Amino acid sequence: MTDIQIDIRQKVYPAVGQAAPHAAIANFELTLNAGEFVCLVGPSGCGKTTLLNIVAALDQDYDGEIRIDRRQARPKIGYIFQNPRLLPWRTVRENIELVLQGRDAAETVDFMLETMQLTRFQHVYPERLSLGMSRRVAIIRAFAIDPELLLMDEPFVSLDPPTARQVRELLLELWRKRPHTVLFVTHDLREAIALADRLIFLSPSPMSIAGDIRVSIPRHLRQDETEIEAFRRQLLDGAPHIKQLL
Amino acid sequence: MSKLQNFFPALSLAVFLAAWQGVALVLDSTLLPSPVIVAGVFWLELVSGQLAYHLGTTLIRLIVSFTIAMLLGSAIGLALGRNKNLDAFFDNWLVIFLNIPALVTIILCYVWFGLTETSAILAVVINKLPNVIVTIREGARALDQDLLDMARCYRLNRLNTLRHVIWPQLHPFMMSATRSGLALIWKIILIVELLGRNNGVGFQLHLYFQLFDVASILAYSIAFVIVIQGIEHTILKPLDKKSQRWRR
Numbered sequence: 210m211t212d213i214q215i216d217i218r219q220k221v222y223p224a225v226g227q228a229a230p231h232a233a234i235a236n237f238e239l240t241l242n243a244g245e246f247v248c249l250v251g252p253s254g255c256g257k258t259t260l261l262n263i264v265a266a267l268d269q270d271y272d273g274e275i276r277i278d279r280r281q282a283r284p285k286i287g288y289i290f291q292n293p294r295l296l297p298w299r300t301v302r303e304n305i306e307l308v309l310q311g312r313d314a315a316e317t318v319d320f321m322l323e324t325m326q327l328t329r330f331q332h333v334y335p336e337r338l339s340l341g342m343s344r345r346v347a348i349i350r351a352f353a354i355d356p357e358l359l360l361m362d363e364p365f366v367s368l369d370p371p372t373a374r375q376v377r378e379l380l381l382e383l384w385r386k387r388p389h390t391v392l393f394v395t396h397d398l399r400e401a402i403a404l405a406d407r408l409i410f411l412s413p414s415p416m417s418i419a420g421d422i423r424v425s426i427p428r429h430l431r432q433d434e435t436e437i438e439a440f441r442r443q444l445l446d447g448a449p450h451i452k453q454l455l
Numbered sequence: 456m457s458k459l460q461n462f463f464p465a466l467s468l469a470v471f472l473a474a475w476q477g478v479a480l481v482l483d484s485t486l487l488p489s490p491v492i493v494a495g496v497f498w499l500e501l502v503s504g505q506l507a508y509h510l511g512t513t514l515i516r517l518i519v520s521f522t523i524a525m526l527l528g529s530a531i532g533l534a535l536g537r538n539k540n541l542d543a544f545f546d547n548w549l550v551i552f553l554n555i556p557a558l559v560t561i562i563l564c565y566v567w568f569g570l571t572e573t574s575a576i577l578a579v580v581i582n583k584l585p586n587v588i589v590t591i592r593e594g595a596r597a598l599d600q601d602l603l604d605m606a607r608c609y610r611l612n613r614l615n616t617l618r619h620v621i622w623p624q625l626h627p628f629m630m631s632a633t634r635s636g637l638a639l640i641w642k643i644i645l646i647v648e649l650l651g652r653n654n655g656v657g658f659q660l661h662l663y664f665q666l667f668d669v670a671s672i673l674a675y676s677i678a679f680v681i682v683i684q685g686i687e688h689t690i691l692k693p694l695d696k697k698s699q700r701w702r703r
Contacts (some may be wrong), residue, residue: 217553265608286608298623298701304566305618308609354609 213241213284213358213390215264217273220256233259235415243359246384246391247402251411252454257394260416261360262286264392277357287351287389289361293343295335295350301454302331314353318327321349325379325385341372348380348424352387361393365400369398377403379434392443398444398455402437410451420451488670498676505659508679513655514570514646520579521636526633527580528587531627535588536595537682552585557643562648576643582643587632594628628699633691637683 220234233256239453241247249257264275277284295304306316322328325345344364352357360382364380365373376450381404384391395401402424410420422444423432430436445452472490479489488496500506535542535549557578564578598621606616612655648657656675 243557264602267604267608284612288605288608290601290605292601294601296602296619296623298698299619307611307615310615336701350609 211284211357211390212243214276215239215241215260215273216276217260217263217271219273220259220263220271221323221380224405231246232415234259234263235416235417237273239409241390241392243390244388245406246404247407247409248251248393248395248405249409250395250398250401250412250455251416252413253396255285255411255413256416257411258362261317261362261392261394264358265387284357285354287354287356287365289344289347289351289359291362291364291366293335293340293347295343297335300332300334301327301338304335304346305353308350308354308413318349318353321352321383322381323385325349341376342369344368344376345379348383352383352389355387356389357414358421359389359391360452361391363395364393367394380404381431395453399437402440402444403431410454412454419454420448422448464618473553485667486669488673493673493677496670497677500674500678506675506678507654509654509659509675510682513641513644513648513679514682515659516576516579516648516655517637517641520576520644521581521640523576524580524587524640525632525636528584529591529625529629531584532588533595533621533702536592536598536630542592548583552581553589557582557646561647565651572652574622575647575652578647579640579643583636583640585640586635590628590632590635591625594625598624614640623698630658630691630695634687637686641679641683 215237216236217230217237219236222231222233224230237260239247245404249260251257259268263271263273265288266275268281274281275284276282294300301309301455302318304321305321306314309318319328322331325348327342327345327349330338330342335346337344348364351361365376368376393401393404398408405424408420408422408424409418410422411417412419424440426436426440445455476489476491479487479492497506535545560580561582564574564581568574568577602624603616603622606620611620643656644655645660646657652658652659656679659675660672663669663675
């Protein structure tokens with residue numbers, strides 16, 4: 210596994226009509242250590258998705274570079290979008306197999322389907338799945354390619370709390386079995402504390418890093434809401450500038 | 456659909472034939488032969504092999520020109536739909552070609568390239584091509600950018616992206632271009648054959664027009680309608696059904 214360096218000096222959206230050019234990101238430098246689960250926490254609209262799109266090379270109009278172990282390169286990326294982006298004309302299994310592009314990984318896919326409790330639905334078309342199930346398929350698809358970096362853009366947004374919790378636990382179970390470096394975007398601090406090794410707080414306009422904090426709660430205690438709440442309170446009390454951002 | 460509704464297509468055909476027979480009996484004119492007479496002529500042409508020969512010739516022209524127009528039109532339409540500069544460059548030409556009367560293209564092709572098979576096919580392709588381009592261009596403009604980004608992010612190769620991400624989205628537009636294409640092309644082919652070929656349904660219609668043989672004209676027209684209906688029910692509809700099976 211490899212370290213990944215994100216160095217974005219500037220990302221500017223050009224002027225459109227009456228609107229002036231808008232600097233979305235400035236002086237953003239972040240190193241993701243191999244196997245680390247990093248959560249980016251920031252207010253809505255601060256540029257988190259823009260950052261993920263740059264890292265995924267979907268947006269190449271910026272000043273900066275993405276490096277793997279200090280070499281300029283494009284990491285192999287598994288991206289879990291806010292909207293699952295499954296192909297509606299392919300079944301659950303076909304959606305996963307498509308990104309494998311002919312690589313024989315039937316056993317891996319079976320294992321992941323089982324871990325995410327989707328074996329029964331592998332031959333079903335996405336239109337017949339709930340949003341929570343579609344998100345789980347998107348998670349499997351991202352893990353299946355054995356990526357160097359997993360990007361997750363608020364993958365539990367608009368799920369009801371029990372479903373979000375279930376999908377979160379399944380995600381963690383899969384991640385424990387197949388550890389990858391993760392960059393996870395959220396605006397929910399409790400969710401971030403439950404998942405992350407490290408929290409990166411973002412300030413908006415233009416987006417930059419306002420805080421970099423390691424989560425000290427042992428992983429086996431992360432399901433305990435009181436532990437998470439205590440850590441959250443301690444964090445916010447000790448860092449008023451972060452409290453202001455959220 | 457209720458059981459009664461299943462019989463409606465056959466019922467409407469029977470009503471039409473009965474009305475035709477009735478009007479033909481009342482008029483008692485060679486300008487409107489009865490369905491029975493037309494059926495007789497149809498049978499004679501069929502057993503003589505003339506119908507199969509001329510219909511087959513026209514069908515081959517239809518298949519060749521349709522295939523060229525669809526392949527070329529899809530490629531150009533996709534390129535124009537995805538590239539704004541290319542679209543701006545060719546847009547006016549597309550409108551011009553859409554509005555050139557079919558007869559003008561056919562005559563010019565025959566004048567410039569001679570009364571040959573190539574000219575005939577070229578004339579049909581030129582007439583159909585703009586329609587395919589416009590339809591597929593709309594489809595390409597409507598492609599879901601989120602799915603294309605997903606394909607890019609997961610590094611799907613070009614072939615897989617085209618086959619599994621783009622093509623299924625273009626399918627409704629392709630079907631629309633196919634149906635309108637068949638309807639348009641066979642009408643143009645008949646004119647092409649009428650003006651410059653010595654075989655095919657168009658040539659036969661021209662011959663029977665000179666002889667004022669309305670029964671034969673109707674027999675050949677009906678034969679072609681049957682073939683087009685056959686294509687619709689044996690190829691297009693099953694294809695449509697298969698490709699749309701994922702919908703609820």
